[in-house]
Amino acid sequence: MASSLTLAIPNLLKTYKGDEGLIGDQSYLYVRLAEYVAANNQFPDYDQLSFQGRPFKYNPGWIFLLASLHSLVGLSISALSKILPVIFGVLTIIFFFLLLRRFKLLNSQITAAVFIFLLSPPFVYISSISSPLVVAILLSILGFYFFSFRGKLSFVLSVFCFSLIPFFMLFYGLIIMVLLLIYVVIIDRQQLKKALLILFLFLLIYLYFIIFLGPINLSDFYANENTEFPIAEFGAAYGISLFGLILSFFGMYKLYFKKQVKIFLYLSLPILIFLSIKYLELIPLLNILVSVLAGIGFVNLYKMKWESHLIKRVTLVVLVISIVASSLIYVNRLTTINPSVSLIDGVNYLESIGDPTDTVFAHYSLGYYINYAGKKNVMDSYFLYAPNFKKRLYDSNRFFYSEDVVLIDKFIKDYSIDYVLFDKDTYNLLYGEKDKNRYLPFFLSNYKRFRLVFNNTEVSIWRVYP
Amino acid sequence: MKFKLEYILIFIILIVNLSFRLFFVNSSEYLSSDFAYFHLRNLETIQSTGKLEFDELSYGGRALIYPTFYYYFLAFFTFFWKASIVLKIIPEVLISLLPIIIFLIVKLIVKNPYISLFCSILASFIPIIVEKTLNQGSIYSITLPLIFLMFYSFLYTLRNKEKVYWFVILSFILPFVHPSVFVFVVSMIFYSILLISESMPFKGLKREMILFSSFILILIQFIIYNKAFNEYGINFISGNLPTGLVINNIYTFSDVLTYIGVAPLIFGAIGIYLGMFRYRKNSVFLFTSVILSIISLLVLKLIDFYIAMMFIGLSLCILSGVALKQFFIYLDVTKLYRFRNLLIIFIISIAVLSIYPTFNVAYNLMDHTISNEEVDIIQKMGVRIDDNSPVLADEDEGHYITYFAVRKNIVDNYYLLAPNSKERLNDVASVYKSWSRALALNILKKYGVRYIYLSERTRLKYNIEDLKYVEDENCFTEIERLGGNKFYEIRC
Numbered sequence: 042m043a044s045s046l047t048l049a050i051p052n053l054l055k056t057y058k059g060d061e062g063l064i065g066d067q068s069y070l071y072v073r074l075a076e077y078v079a080a081n082n083q084f085p086d087y088d089q090l091s092f093q094g095r096p097f098k099y100n101p102g103w104i105f106l107l108a109s110l111h112s113l114v115g116l117s118i119s120a121l122s123k124i125l126p127v128i129f130g131v132l133t134i135i136f137f138f139l140l141l142r143r144f145k146l147l148n149s150q151i152t153a154a155v156f157i158f159l160l161s162p163p164f165v166y167i168s169s170i171s172s173p174l175v176v177a178i179l180l181s182i183l184g185f186y187f188f189s190f191r192g193k194l195s196f197v198l199s200v201f202c203f204s205l206i207p208f209f210m211l212f213y214g215l216i217i218m219v220l221l222l223i224y225v226v227i228i229d230r231q232q233l234k235k236a237l238l239i240l241f242l243f244l245l246i247y248l249y250f251i252i253f254l255g256p257i258n259l260s261d262f263y264a265n266e267n268t269e270f271p272i273a274e275f276g277a278a279y280g281i282s283l284f285g286l287i288l289s290f291f292g293m294y295k296l297y298f299k300k301q302v303k304i305f306l307y308l309s310l311p312i313l314i315f316l317s318i319k320y321l322e323l324i325p326l327l328n329i330l331v332s333v334l335a336g337i338g339f340v341n342l343y344k345m346k347w348e349s350h351l352i353k354r355v356t357l358v359v360l361v362i363s364i365v366a367s368s369l370i371y372v373n374r375l376t377t378i379n380p381s382v383s384l385i386d387g388v389n390y391l392e393s394i395g396d397p398t399d400t401v402f403a404h405y406s407l408g409y410y411i412n413y414a415g416k417k418n419v420m421d422s423y424f425l426y427a428p429n430f431k432k433r434l435y436d437s438n439r440f441f442y443s444e445d446v447v448l449i450d451k452f453i454k455d456y457s458i459d460y461v462l463f464d465k466d467t468y469n470l471l472y473g474e475k476d477k478n479r480y481l482p483f484f485l486s487n488y489k490r491f492r493l494v495f496n497n498t499e500v501s502i503w504r505v506y507p
Numbered sequence: 508m509k510f511k512l513e514y515i516l517i518f519i520i521l522i523v524n525l526s527f528r529l530f531f532v533n534s535s536e537y538l539s540s541d542f543a544y545f546h547l548r549n550l551e552t553i554q555s556t557g558k559l560e561f562d563e564l565s566y567g568g569r570a571l572i573y574p575t576f577y578y579y580f581l582a583f584f585t586f587f588w589k590a591s592i593v594l595k596i597i598p599e600v601l602i603s604l605l606p607i608i609i610f611l612i613v614k615l616i617v618k619n620p621y622i623s624l625f626c627s628i629l630a631s632f633i634p635i636i637v638e639k640t641l642n643q644g645s646i647y648s649i650t651l652p653l654i655f656l657m658f659y660s661f662l663y664t665l666r667n668k669e670k671v672y673w674f675v676i677l678s679f680i681l682p683f684v685h686p687s688v689f690v691f692v693v694s695m696i697f698y699s700i701l702l703i704s705e706s707m708p709f710k711g712l713k714r715e716m717i718l719f720s721s722f723i724l725i726l727i728q729f730i731i732y733n734k735a736f737n738e739y740g741i742n743f744i745s746g747n748l749p750t751g752l753v754i755n756n757i758y759t760f761s762d763v764l765t766y767i768g769v770a771p772l773i774f775g776a777i778g779i780y781l782g783m784f785r786y787r788k789n790s791v792f793l794f795t796s797v798i799l800s801i802i803s804l805l806v807l808k809l810i811d812f813y814i815a816m817m818f819i820g821l822s823l824c825i826l827s828g829v830a831l832k833q834f835f836i837y838l839d840v841t842k843l844y845r846f847r848n849l850l851i852i853f854i855i856s857i858a859v860l861s862i863y864p865t866f867n868v869a870y871n872l873m874d875h876t877i878s879n880e881e882v883d884i885i886q887k888m889g890v891r892i893d894d895n896s897p898v899l900a901d902e903d904e905g906h907y908i909t910y911f912a913v914r915k916n917i918v919d920n921y922y923l924l925a926p927n928s929k930e931r932l933n934d935v936a937s938v939y940k941s942w943s944r945a946l947a948l949n950i951l952k953k954y955g956v957r958y959i960y961l962s963e964r965t966r967l968k969y970n971i972e973d974l975k976y977v978e979d980e981n982c983f984t985e986i987e988r989l990g991g992n993k994f995y996e997i998r999c
Contacts, residue, residue: 359722363722
């Protein structure tokens with residue numbers, strides 16, 4: 042009950058602030074696709090809007106879940122997009138608790154770990170947005186939970202859970218497999234045969250994806266352009282909690298003397314940290330490990346022999362306050378991250394003008410909103426199986442930083458651009474410290490082919506004339 | 508009641524230090540930096556509204572996050588004196604307490620009052636501290652004494668465990684004072700690493716105090732400045748200093764020598780060597796960690812060079828005590844013992860001589876204090892401007908415009924949460940340096956500027972005689988001139 046309330050807060054708070062929109066850009070992708078599938082009762086072969094048209098090669102799990110539940114329950118897909126992540130979030134908490142109990146941790150350690158996990162920014166985030174991430178995490182935890190039993194039924198259930206992961210998040214499946222292998226090789230070698238069986242099944246699933254969808258290139262997954270480790274308190278929209286991270290060091294110190302666990306951590310943590318910097322979607326997975334370590338760390342601090350009871354009491358209280366305060370501040374911030382009300386106004390404007398064949402050019406991070414408005418984009422953040430995305434990325438960047446009209450005209454002609462859209466964030470991202478008088482913004486103001494048709498505090502839209 | 512000689516001497520040092528400062532403070536009716544007027548406006552705002560949220564004049568209107576503890580503290584004195592007087596006197600009193608804290612720390616480490624007195628003299632006249640705190644109402648006047656009081660409290664508590672509550676109380680106060688107290692946390696992390704790597708004892712109360720103070724400082728800072736942390740991440744610590752200011756300035760060893768002084772640098776370096784490698788003193792590890800943490804923050808461009816020099820200077824003064832103590836111990840077993848008094852005189856002369864550059868710094872600072880002419884012309888313009896348009900002035904004069912003219916500026920030197928600060932800095936520099944009238948007009952139009960302030964100091968900064976495009980008098984009209992300072996009105 043408490044956990045469901047905690048996880049529902051971001052969306053409730055957003056609604057309370059008068060913003061009915063969903064949180065995060067991904068939500069708009071899945072709502073659009075699920076609405077399409079629900080309306081046609083089947084998965085289409087082709088998506089007309091993304092990348093100006095691309096084969097429908099999205100992870101089908103979440104879209105299927107939204108569309109089928111919509112047909113079954115009758116709730117709107119937008120409403121389901123707010124409710125389902127919370128339900129899956131609560132289930133994740135329950136099975137996370139059960140999983141930790143399987144690992145012979147102390148009750149106090151389990152309670153602390155679950156508490157830290159529940160309040161951790163990445164978990165709050167995935168339980169607030171409409172994305173398959175929360176299901177992938179739940180399935181991973183379920184998979185490991187059933188895998189920890191020796192019975193045949195639990196093995197079958199474990200196989201079932203693991204094998205569903207690629208249908209929700211293709212990339213997650215690969216990482217979970219690596220973690221499972223590290224786990225059985227180092228900690229539970231008796232289960233090696235079972236793990237190999239699961240691995241074989243995974244290979245079959247990925248073979249299916251490769252045969253029917255095409256080869257998977259790791260570089261095609263959406264990669265973070267920033268090289269800093271994402272920490273929520275330092276402004277990352279999607280980052281690990283600083284206090285959790287600090288506590289996890291104490292947890293690691295405690296586990297330092299357990300050889301097998303130590304090796305497991307030494308292998309899996311660097312892999313996850315390195316990959317999380319590159320692929321932010323893996324942060325929730327890293328967050329599970331950090332939360333467990335932080336829970337152990339917290340109890341370790343509590344049980345440590347303290348010379349001053351005054352300092353012990355104040356330190357522990359400060360730590361609890363830190364974790365709660367960090368989560369509260371993050372929840373409040375989550376309600377203000379994109380899409381803002383101004384951006385939604387811009388999207389509504391786009392929806393009201395032109396026709397569906399029109400192409401709107403913007404930074405790829407705005408691509409899902411453009412599609413949601415029923416217009417084609419040049420690019421969005423779903424790079425996997427996207428047609429010529431590297432060329433499009435290169436051309437887009439040339440257009441953003443073009444200094445002559447010839448280049449601009451060529452790009453407009455090549456991609457049949459009808460509108461150009463900027464919001465405050467993408468504008469700052471692209472031109473933050475650069476001389477705006479040299480690049481596209483200069484031409485948007487001065488070149489006769491562009492005319493400003495929409496402008497509010499954050500969003501500007503230009504019509505492109507032939 | 509009988510006073511110990513050392514207390515009388517430290518009191519004299521306090522009085523001399525305070526007199527030195529008040530002498531210079533009294534030599535001008537104005538404060539000695541543009542940023543001081545930022546403090547003055549904030550103090551007046553706190554006085555009238557009780558809070559700081561939004562500055563309508565800076566950057567044409569911007570959200571304001573600045574530690575308010577300092578202003579609330581000063582506001583108490585505004586019941587007795589005017590805010591401008593409070594800002595001139597109280598910070599000088601506060602920073603004058605710093606040598607006493609240094610005295611206490613050194614005494615705790617070397618247990619020799621006279622060496623402690625010597626170190627406190629060194630600390631009183633560190634050139635960079637004088638340059639950055641004299642007659643400027645600087646927040647470092649309270650931050651530096653409090654941070655070093657915290658270090659003292661840390662060392663003192665290790666020896667007197669029942670006094671731990673002082674450390675706890677200070678840990679709660681410190682994060683409210685200034686974000687630079689982050690230095691304390693980083694120092695403690697380095698201290699822990701040094702202790703562990705050198706196989707020194709790292710347990711008990713020491714470990715507990717480090718854990719506690721680090722957690723509490725991080726938590727409170729995070730809660731107070733969460734908006735700024737979200738905006739700038741870890742770079743918040745540097746106050747969003749523009750890239751140009753952080754990267755382009757290259758400092759040399761002679762700068763370090765000038766800002767810290769020869770005596771602390773030499774004695775401090777010897778102190779580090781002796782304390783770390785020969786006698787493995789716990790307290791030396793602590794202040795070496797301060798220096799290491801500051802150097803790391805400098806390398807990571809997370810701290811301003813001048814602030815870094817203040818911390819390093821003070822740490823070196825403390826470490827000088829260790830060097831001197833070992834020197835005199837060594838001296839006692841050599842034949843040079845006969846010349847002990849002579850050597851003491853020699854060392855004291857070095858200390859006294861090291862004060863001399865500080866006088867130069869102080870005189871130089873007062874020479875650069877805003878003049879009557881500047882204040883007059885800015886105030887006149889403030890009366891003359893009849894609309895809400897901002898005045899274009901250099902970043903280092905932005906607060907003069909907001910305080911004396913009570914008009915909006917385009918840019919000033921408080922960058923945290925300032926809207927498009929980098930772009931505005933470039934634009935302002937372009938207006939002063941550009942040959943192109945069109946470019947300048949474009950920028951002026953962008954901000955709705957009708958008046959440009961060109962002072963003598965701006966001309967020196969940009970190495971210009973005048974704006975290069977003002978021949979067209981129909982467009983740029985000089986409407987006010989006083990000495991080398993003038994205002995242009997844009998009429999096209």
